[in-house]
Amino acid sequence: MGNIKPVLILGGSGQAGSATAALLRRWHPDLPLAIAGRDLGRAQRAARELGASTALTVDIQRSDLGLPADSGGYSAVVAALWDGRLSGLRYAQDHGLPYLSVSSGLVDIATEVVAGAQRPGAAPVLLASHFCAGTVVLAALHCARDFGRVDRIRIGAILDETDTGGPAGVADLERWSTATTAGLVRRDGVFTWVAGADAETEIASLDGTVLPAAQIAVLDVPSVALATGAPDVRCDFAVGESAGRRRGGAASVEIRIEIDGADHSGEPLSVRRCLVHDAGQRPLTALGMALGVERLLGLRGDAAAPGVHTPESLIDPAYAAERLAEIGAVFADASAVH
Template sequence: MSAHPLAPVLIVGGSGVVGSQAAQALRRLHPALPIAIGGRDLAKAQAVAAAVGGAEATAIDLQRADLGLPETARYGAVIVFVKDASLNTLKYAQAHGLPYLSTSSGSFEIAPEVARYIRAPAGAPILLASHWLAGAATLPALHYAREFARIERIDLSALLDEQDMGGPAAYADYERLTTAAGAQVLEDGQWRWLRGDEAVRDIVSVDGETVQAAAYSPLDVVSLAAATDARWIRLDMGLGVTASRRRGEAYSTEIAISIEGTGHDGEPLRVRHELVHPAGQAPLTALSIALGVERLLGLAGGAPVAPGLYFPETLIEPDYYLQRLQEAGVRTRRA
């Protein structure tokens, strides 16, 4: 079996909060693209498929190497919105030569995925998108980084409203990523893991309020280190009340990107950019995943992606990504 642009994109966990929104985002971007909603609860998957339109539903069993799918099943890609500890989804994608995208691993967890790629580098294109909201901080950061000739420091802060945690899978990811290991940061060119009080510090919301946060290590820090050669990189995540809710409105999601270094004029430069989505984290994550899928399949930005191991920023142009975010309602501001 090989990937085909008209074969359904299989979204494992597609009946969940973010997975269902990703299916809707894909449908808006590519109205004719077939989609398969995969989940443990077939009835729930069928309901989401009906809402998406032009979609089918299928039951998924992550404990089986074939995912419980019929031998005759044909898919164009495998997109995973749950933590698949077995990696059966990746094994299935490699066995069938299908583009694969994962979203739920911390930086301390990707060794099994990398090992499977090393064993079969020509098997499938593998997109590791376990960044904050699947790239919503890293790609804009790289867009803003173009203002610099040399970057010394990147500080990312993410404020997630306490009412916007998402579904059970998202909460399980949060618990695992904040308790299983320390947070990976880059300090003066050295990699460190922060734990306990050492990881805690305050961040500033877009309305100037101080919020307690802690270092967090999705894949943003390692991505930005490789892309920029900055010596200090850290992502802090706060769970609290976003500025919009303090104003009496609905919750939003906030990202602040601070970059320090030297401008192209040779002078010291420090900038802060803020991004806010008024509907919270789920639609922003969903759009990020949809943009990754369209790039893997060659539906935008070039031909279908060849087998390899990728981060979102190695496939998606930051300018295009930021444009799509703004079209989807993300407000940006240079603070």
């Protein structure tokens, strides 16, 4: 890694942050990491387990994060927690460092977009507050690779009720639901808010179990729609008992991906896949974050240029699919499930 400075992970001892750090350590054994958490002892334990890592506490109420001026500096800032004051982003911009966030969601990204637009040359800002930090978007784009024209995309996620991402994940969901209970879809090319009965639907698990679902406000809809040009896009979410727990095992996650359109010769084409991970959403979220860090720093491809980015604007879906297979995710045929 030469003289690369540590990646500062805010919330690095939490579920998403620690799993991301573990992936980065596996991929890049010499990449230094700085694990920042509210509980210094917990951060120190995480750092010891990772190796080549340091532990520290930060104050996200301060624009300088409470870090000493002689701290030695960092190579990137990862916000694996909700940072309502945007202290992490401001610190990254002030020091010209790549920044990644995953907790804003569609309803909260306005402040990050404005901050990035006001200082476009300061640093690359990766907004990865999609479901599973953009991994689902990349999976959908991978499934759409053989299409010449995409007419319709439906993503249906089944999340186990015991797999909501820990205290930070629960807090994010509560904050988003306070902002809006409506869902965002694209219909006939128009991005549209839907609520009440219009947002209600069902999702079928691979084992045939049907769960009630709803459309919610997620960044996945505009990311997938604008990347493919599909005029009709929706993302449905169901929370309940997952197939993994129904089998007596751990909480699993299923993401059903349905795509309709035409191939490059104009012939009708449909794809029905289901992205499954037996360990739930955490590995997928960590993967999305790790892929983002890798790309921001130029550890895979060129380093990202300053400006505002989304996962699909930086990360190759085919490469993401390879990494998905490495962490135990499977693309199953869902054509027989309705």
